[in-house]
Amino acid sequence: MRTIYWEDNAVKLIDQTLLPDEFKIITCRTVDELADAIKRLAVRGAPALEASGAYGVALACYERDFKDVDELKEHVKKRAELLASTRPTAVNLFYGIDRVLEVVLSGSDVEEIRKKALEEAERIAEEDVRRNKLMGKYGAELLEDGDTVLTYCNTGRLATVDYGTALGVIRSAVEQGKKIKVIACETRPLNQGSRLTCWELMQDGIDVTLITDNMVGIVMQRGMVDKVIVGADRIVRDAVFNKIGTYTVAIVAKEHNVPFYVAAPITTFDWEKTMDEVIIEERSKDELIYCHIKCRKTLIAPKDVKVFNPAFDVTPLKYVTALITEKGVIYPPYEENVPKFLKLGGSE
Ligand SMILES: CSC[C@@H](O)[C@@H](O)C(=O)COP(=O)(O)O
Numbered sequence: 001m002r003t004i005y006w007e008d009n010a011v012k013l014i015d016q017t018l019l020p021d022e023f024k025i026i027t028c029r030t031v032d033e034l035a036d037a038i039k040r041l042a043v044r045g046a047p048a049l050e051a052s053g054a055y056g057v058a059l060a061c062y063e064r065d066f067k068d069v070d071e072l073k074e075h076v077k078k079r080a081e082l083l084a085s086t087r088p089t090a091v092n093l094f095y096g097i098d099r100v101l102e103v104v105l106s107g108s109d110v111e112e113i114r115k116k117a118l119e120e121a122e123r124i125a126e127e128d129v130r131r132n133k134l135m136g137k138y139g140a141e142l143l144e145d146g147d148t149v150l151t152y153c154n155t156g157r158l159a160t161v162d163y164g165t166a167l168g169v170i171r172s173a174v175e176q177g178k179k180i181k182v183i184a185c186e187t188r189p190l191n192q193g194s195r196l197t198c199w200e201l202m203q204d205g206i207d208v209t210l211i212t213d214n215m216v217g218i219v220m221q222r223g224m225v226d227k228v229i230v231g232a233d234r235i236v237r238d239a240v241f242n243k244i245g246t247y248t249v250a251i252v253a254k255e256h257n258v259p260f261y262v263a264a265p266i267t268t269f270d271w272e273k274t275m276d277e278v279i280i281e282e283r284s285k286d287e288l289i290y291c292h293i294k295c296r297k298t299l300i301a302p303k304d305v306k307v308f309n310p311a312f313d314v315t316p317l318k319y320v321t322a323l324i325t326e327k328g329v330i331y332p333p334y335e336e337n338v339p340k341f342l343k344l345g346g347s348e
Helices: 031-039 046-062 069-084 091-105 110-140 166-175 192-203 213-221 246-255 334-343
Strands: 004-007 010-014 025-028 148-151 181-185 207-211 227-230 234-236 239-243 260-263 312-316 322-325 328-330
Touching: 004 046, 004 110, 010 046, 025 031, 031 046, 031 069, 046 069, 046 091, 046 110, 069 091, 069 110, 091 110, 110 166, 110 260, 110 322, 110 328, 148 166, 148 213, 166 192, 166 227, 166 260, 181 192, 181 213, 192 207, 207 213, 213 246, 227 246, 239 246, 246 260, 246 312, 322 334, 328 334
Parallel strands: 148 181, 148 227, 181 207, 227 260, 260 322
Antiparallel strands: 004 010, 010 025, 234 239, 239 312, 322 328
């Protein structure tokens, strides 16, 4: 089933804060509800955020009655602003919002706009699944039978509409009959690796071993890792933004000559920008000082301790062996090669 979908004039999504303990679908009938789900990471992962932004703008068209088309457009613009304010780093969120908003603003009839906005959102969701499969196909060529792949955060079907980016590459290699083992990092503070990646891979019968984030050094030093594949929230001219901790993994991989691959769709590229121009989301102190799943109120640090909690970090492109996209695998020099791939078109 899909991570996020449209049903009965509402956006439905798997609540990722509860997994693996509980599998629950949330129904968002208003943009406020969807914005809240995005902020508290009930839906997360750059491509899933792209679909969330797209469905969110479509949802704004259905939220209430409008006396005319101008009133609808004003309402939808405000709702789009709210969606855009939820999370700043993953560029895909803005891509999804803007694409559907453009459809809304170019329409001239309320019913027609509603229909076309929803069709556009559904198209974006379909494109995500298609491009993940393509990324999987291209990326799987980099994996050999018997490889152990280390991955970080969750880049699977839960982080996308379906199939996944970095996990999609692993999935695709396994579908080709290759024996692949995965080492999943826990990914503190919200444990997307231990809670989501391990759950997803085990559901598919893919061999996965969980480690804490501070075990990356020892597994590389012992030669237990053949390749690293991670996803991305934004790829700029000089760096990859991804879940906090990715940079450390990249440096350790470089030290041990382990190839470090990043799998992401073309809509994750923001090639006009450089690393200094991107906002890194800082999240609540509570994520570090409390046990945050179910036992939310158990202190695991002194309540008054000072906390720094950035959600993402910046990995300079010099650490990246290749970028896996739905258009193919891009190798350095990126300055020269990425623009050629971007010219091949958007998300397909
Ligand atoms: C295919 S998902 C790629 C990235 O979005 C993923 O690695 C990541 O960093 C997600 O962060 P999150 O804070 O869980 O949204």
